[in-house]
Every structure is written in structure tokens, then in C-alpha cells.
Amino acid sequence: MFNTIYIEEKAYEYHITRQLLHKYVDSEVVTIRHYKDVFNRPKQNLAVQKRYPSLILAVKDGQFLYEGPVVCQSFDHPNFYYTSFLLNCVFDCEYCFLQGMYPSANIVAFVNVEDFKEAMKDLLHSRKKVFLAVSYDTDLIAFHNIIPYLQYFYDFFASHPDMLAEVRTKSANQAFYNDYQPLKNLIIAFTLAPDEIIKKYERHTPSLKSRINAVKAATARGFSVRICFDPVFADPEMEDAYKEFYHHVFTQIDPGSILDVGYGFFRMPVDFFKRIEKVRSSSLLYAKEYFVKGNVVSYPEPVMERIKTEHLEILEKYIKKEKIFTL
Ligand code: SF4
Numbered sequence: 001m002f003n004t005i006y007i008e009e010k011a012y013e014y015h016i017t018r019q020l021l022h023k024y025v026d027s028e029v030v031t032i033r034h035y036k037d038v039f040n041r042p043k044q045n046l047a048v049q050k051r052y053p054s055l056i057l058a059v060k061d062g063q064f065l066y067e068g069p070v071v072c073q074s075f076d077h078p079n080f081y082y083t084s085f086l087l088n089c090v091f092d093c094e095y096c097f098l099q100g101m102y103p104s105a106n107i108v109a110f111v112n113v114e115d116f117k118e119a120m121k122d123l124l125h126s127r128k129k130v131f132l133a134v135s136y137d138t139d140l141i142a143f144h145n146i147i148p149y150l151q152y153f154y155d156f157f158a159s160h161p162d163m164l165a166e167v168r169t170k171s172a173n174q175a176f177y178n179d180y181q182p183l184k185n186l187i188i189a190f191t192l193a194p195d196e197i198i199k200k201y202e203r204h205t206p207s208l209k210s211r212i213n214a215v216k217a218a219t220a221r222g223f224s225v226r227i228c229f230d231p232v233f234a235d236p237e238m239e240d241a242y243k244e245f246y247h248h249v250f251t252q253i254d255p256g257s258i259l260d261v262g263y264g265f266f267r268m269p270v271d272f273f274k275r276i277e278k279v280r281s282s283s284l285l286y287a288k289e290y291f292v293k294g295n296v297v298s299y300p301e302p303v304m305e306r307i308k309t310e311h312l313e314i315l316e317k318y319i320k321k322e323k324i325f326t327l
Contacts, residue, residue, distance in 0.1 A: 035058035042103065068133065080131045092202075168189040195207060
């Protein structure tokens, strides 16, 4: 899968590194001083890297946990944080903010999982209860067969019930749900979208049908499942597709088996948007007219209000209003 694996000198001594070297014997291995020497190089070709990504194994230092950004949903949890064991993703969504955040599409995997756990313990000590998004800058479930991070953190989450972890995914990989028992404090948050949107903007991701099958597998095993309709696109051609889509989703998935629903429109910090606009110069998504409020690019408020009202009218037929979180 990876033609080249870059490895920081100090990353060799970690279990994940040894496992990967054993697994990817045909990849070229390049030893590096620090992951940023490779990852932060100027003028990288993100399109080529997306098609043929290299893997960079690194030891994370400095800050391990970050406060949840305003463009992300907290689901009413006061202590909302996120962390990133992986930087970048095997999928290639046209709207992905990572393209504006990182100078490279290569994948950085941090190997020092025990240090993340120490940072989480410290945070829990000061905050008591924490909502932690662990799969914002990647898709951990899609990466599970390469590095099973959820396996490495499972016992930690099981023994720290005050840390409510959310794993966001578009993946159809069911291995984790089959191999592990559900935990009350572990939420699997599936992002679902109409197939028209998947084909248009979510390259290399599973179809709606495959994602729904994964949702069913997770709920059948008793996992706490969140459904995310996010990002929603205010595209006039898509209005009917969304309405059919919501009905379809909840005729396939028992609404009673779902923890809650997240709903949000396409939005992005202005500086990320400007960077991606240059990289994806042929993208129609970035050529459209948007509205800037504060530091965020999105749609005009009246447009979002109208569409949201229509969509919520449908969603509330299936899910109680207080279980639908909108941004
Ligand atoms: S699945 Fe998420 S992290 Fe991965 S490319 Fe798509 S938007 Fe980005």
C-alpha cells in the first residue's frame, strides 16, 4: 500500500513501527530526523500524494490534546477536545479541511500511544469529564487494518468511563464491531450522505449502502451509534435527493437504535478555503459563491435556515428533536 515508509530515528523502538516493518516488507524505508522535515516540505503535490501516499511514522511531542474548534459540534458537552493519532486520511473528500490545514497528503502515524494515554489521564484529572473526538483529522476505522489504534486504546477507554470518545467514520470496515464489545463511553459516529454527494465529493469512500450495512452491524452488536449528516450542501440540484435520502436512511436503520444525530452545513475556516481553492483549481465546489461570517466560509444564513427547516421536518419524524444536534 505504501511505496515509501519514512521513519523518525526515535520511532524505531516502538511496537507499531516494528509491526509495520514486518507487514510492509516491500516498502522502501527511509530514516528521517523529524516528521516535519518530510511532511512540511514546500510545494508538495497533494494530488499525487493522495493517489500514492507515503506513510510517516513519528513520535508525537508537545501538545497531544486540543480544545474542540467552533466549526465542530460539541453535542452539548462542556469539555470538548480532540486528538489526532493520525494526520491525513485514506479517503479523498473534495471538501476535506485537511487539504487546507496540512502541506502534504502523506499520512503521519504517531507511534507513542502510551504518551497519548498519559495526556488523556492528565486532562481527565483537571476536567473530570471529557468529550474527546479521536477521528477528526483522519478516519481511524478505515485505517484499522493498517494500524488498529482503537485496539490500542480500547482498554484505556474501558477503564476511563469519564472520557466519552467519538470515532467519526465513513468506513464500511466492520472488523472492530465484530472483534470488540461495545463500551458505553465509545460512540461510533457514521457520516452518511446521498449517493449523489458521495460520487461527487467523497472519492474512495464506501457507498451509502455499505455504510448503512456498517451502521447496522455496529448497532446489532450494541455499539452506541451517532449518525452525522455533515456536511450538508445547499445545492439546488440536491434538494429532492436529500429528502429521499433521509427517508431511505431511517427505513433502513431503526431510529430507536441510534444515540443521536448531528447535522451541519458545509463550512470551513477562510484561510483553509483559500489554500484549497488554489490546489483544487478545477473544483466546482470551490468555485461557487459562499458567504463569509467571521472567519468561516459557508452559505448565507437565510439559505441554511430554509433548508434546515425542511430537513429537520423530515428528520423529526424519525428522531426526537432533542436528539438532533445542529450547527
Ligand atoms: S473521511 Fe473525513 S478526514 Fe477523510 S478525507 Fe473525508 S472529510 Fe477528510
